[in-house]
Amino acid sequence: MTFELFVALRNLLSRRKHAFISFISFISVAGVALGVATLIVVFGIMNGLSDDLKKRILGVNAHVLVLSMSQTVNDYEDVVNRLNGVEGVTAAVPFIYSEVMVSGLAGVKGAVLRGVEPESLAEVLALEEAAAGGAAARTREAFDGLKGNGLPGVMIGWELAKTLQAEPGDRLYLMGQWSGGTGLDTGSFAPRVRIFELAGTFRTGLYDYDSSVAYIGLEQAARLLGYPPDRVTGIEVRVDDVYNADVIAQRVSRELGPPYYTRNWMELNTDLFATLKLEKAGMMLVLIVIILLAAFSIVTTLVLLVMEKGRDIAVLMALGARRNSIGRIFVYQGALIGVIGTVIGFAVGVSLALLLKRYQFVQLPEGVYTSDTIPVLLDWLDLTIVGLAPLVFCFLATLYPARKASALDPSERLRGR
Template sequence: MFLSSFEKMVAKRYLMPGKGEGFIFLVAGISLTAVMLGVAALIIVMSVMNGFRAELFDRIVGLNGHAIIQGYDGRLDDWENILKETKATPGVVKASPLIEQPLLGSFNGRVEGLLVRGMDRPNMLELKDKIVAGRIETVMQNENMIVIGSQLAQNLGLQLGQNLTIINPAGRATPFGTVPREISYQVGAIVEIGIFQFDKAFVAMPIADAQTLLLLGDKVGMIEVTSNDPQNINAIMEPLQKKVEGKALIVDWQTLNASLFETLAVERVAMFVVLSIIIIVAVFNILSSLIMLVRAKTRDIAILRTMGASRKSLLRIFMTVGTTVGALGTIAGLILGFIFLIFRQSIVNAIQFITGQNLWDPSIRFLNELPSRTDPVEVIVICSMALLFSFLATLYPAIKAANTDPVQVLRYE
């Protein structure tokens, strides 16, 4: 929408408060603030929701792979051939044997539930960047040494070099019944996965030690698969379905974590709809401020019409005034939203300090810190929506101003 110099001058004059127009300017300021808060809130919430999904995906899927080939009875027979066929499948980047079993752990009279994982050397080395104490190499070079999660170490009071007793209820059968199998392991490293539910139960050991603990012989429990396209994992794993039929079950990451990611998707849509209402309210404020401006400027509009201003000129002037308020609010919202996202964790910590409340309990929210990942497409959609609504709000007042009859207004002047 291109304006002439005359239209720009009038629009600029109407954007600034005139004598006796303080209330109209206040309403316009409230409208701008409301648009700013609406845009900022949408950007912040959508970025945080995207961050949640991305962080959970990276950490959960990064730990469990994109799919698993799991034996029906917890034991995968002929796993070497299945592993070879899996690695040869197009789209599969990595496949490795894995043992995973929930067990119990005991230390100094305290008992905690454990998630024991027997991992091969490459998978063990991937934990290296998550180490907070000790060394992965130490665990791999020595027998009966394990890696544990940081929260588990804290709950049990375990430190490097101390021993954790792992209890396997499915022990050896004796004439007096099944005797649980208890083996003591030395803590060689402590890791922080970043997901509370894992950190409070995670125990990793070389796959040979896990086979001994669980009496698996030379068998494994599953094969972990990583692909080059996690969103298309079903199609990638389809050729393996017939090959492992009757031996194992293929489960992808979407099925394993279906409830969690579906909940996040529903919450994401719900939050977008709810927070969009803030922008709609702001748009109604723009509408009301423009209507009051038109009423206050009725005489000026009539004079402009008698001086030769066209209806199209008046239409453009008032549309520019309203759209400018919306645009300034959108820009301010962008700046506010990005500032909040940059300092998000500091802001959360400051609020926690002031209120004395723990706003970010990782046991409830899975992750240890407030995540964020901004999607440029979503930002463009949010800004476009705010500008579009602001533009639509200007139509009625602008048409009303353009249709002003100067004869009727100036009859008694």
């Protein structure tokens, strides 16, 4: 142990005559620990919410959508085969998209209709994973029921089912704009109503989806909307790396060429995730202020200590201690406060985050948020930043007091001035 570190520890731990300074030191350590612990817990919750939201969005949306400027994708089987040969694409399935009116016993409501192939939908979407509570099993059964027994099946969000007061097995009437079999001739659009049987409901926790989306079989959607057998609205694509979806989408565009174009899930949800990042940045700024206040209290502690220990500093200089050694004593003391506070805060924050993640003792109102419990995700990059930031702030807080201490005139202090 160096001479400077030994003296710094003595000043920090053995200061019976300076109770007020000791109290300020304790407040400094507590402030750093509180700021670090709070940052870890808040970052864990923000990351958990963002990750949970991404999973739910990707559960009901493909990673990449392939669309056509001519409104429909012609000869879609050939397009699907070409997509399966693109590097990074793991699955591709066709879909039909339209807006329809859904009528039940309790009234009528507009909905977004998605015609899908039930047997291949799981290759692209993860609706069962996105379903909340016990809805996963019901979702699987509903997919099996899309083919229907007698009447064709339809699956709708649980909020939409609640609005229509519909139960599995009830009849629902879907009205779409039939295009006379062309799928393109806008002059021949006419309303058409077909009867479906409610095969089941799904619940993602995302209100916009749960209250407005309905799934039916691809063939039934083509009949309802008048699409020819070889035409669909677009192709849903799943990729091997969701965070590389934009790059893979560019490969798809180059492979297919005009009139096809792509949209990836990040483009479709840019505003949402930008808002989450802004909230996280704002929360980080507020909590860093707590650590800065603790750093200012370190400045106060060390300045008071320099004033109280002026004669002792002069004695050390008279015995041969150099000025830079005196400065290092106070740098070490402030750094020790930062290290102790950071270690305590780190231990408390990580422990609270892990307990919250494991036991979920905080329950959220059902149906209000995307999850009924608080999701927690600890990211090592965030933990590293949270661990290093207080140490940097505390080190910077020691520079002024250390400089003042090393600049003292020992002769004046020994004479009692």
